[in-house]
Amino acid sequence: MKKIEAVIKPFKLEDVKDALVDIDISGMTITEVRGYGRQQGHTELYRGAEYVVDFLPKVKIELVVKEEDLDSAISAIVGAAKTGKIGDGKIFVSSIEKTIRIRTGEEDEEAI
Numbered sequence: 001m002k003k004i005e006a007v008i009k010p011f012k013l014e015d016v017k018d019a020l021v022d023i024d025i026s027g028m029t030i031t032e033v034r035g036y037g038r039q040q041g042h043t044e045l046y047r048g049a050e051y052v053v054d055f056l057p058k059v060k061i062e063l064v065v066k067e068e069d070l071d072s073a074i075s076a077i078v079g080a081a082k083t084g085k086i087g088d089g090k091i092f093v094s095s096i097e098k099t100i101r102i103r104t105g106e107e108d109e110e111a112i
Contacts, residue, residue: 001096001109002070006061007033008081008089013059019080020063023072027112028063038086058089064096064112 008016013030020028034055065073074091082088101111 003094005092010059012081015080019076031060033060
């Protein structure tokens with residue numbers, strides 16, 4: 001099993017969710033986060049004063065998939081989240097040692 005963490009632009013969340021549902025991947029955790037990468041934030045003008053916005057709003061999607069679903073899930077996320085502009089986000093993949101569904105006690109792939 002693999003855990004996918006994708007940090008994307010907030011307005012792309014519904015597109016990514018729909019793309020994952022289209023390939024029969026459901027169940028994800030969404031967190032509103034703030035951060036920056038190469039773009040290093042930006043400056044804004046408010047009431048005549050300029051100020052720097054260092055941490056931009058992003059959405060972090062976390063999901064666990066079977067190993068055989070990993071490539072299709074990544075392709076769906078990239079296809080739906082990509083705008084071609086700086087700040088589109090990143091995807092991180094890590095291994096999951098164990099998964100347990102609390103309600104039923106199911107473990108590993110049965111618990112996904």
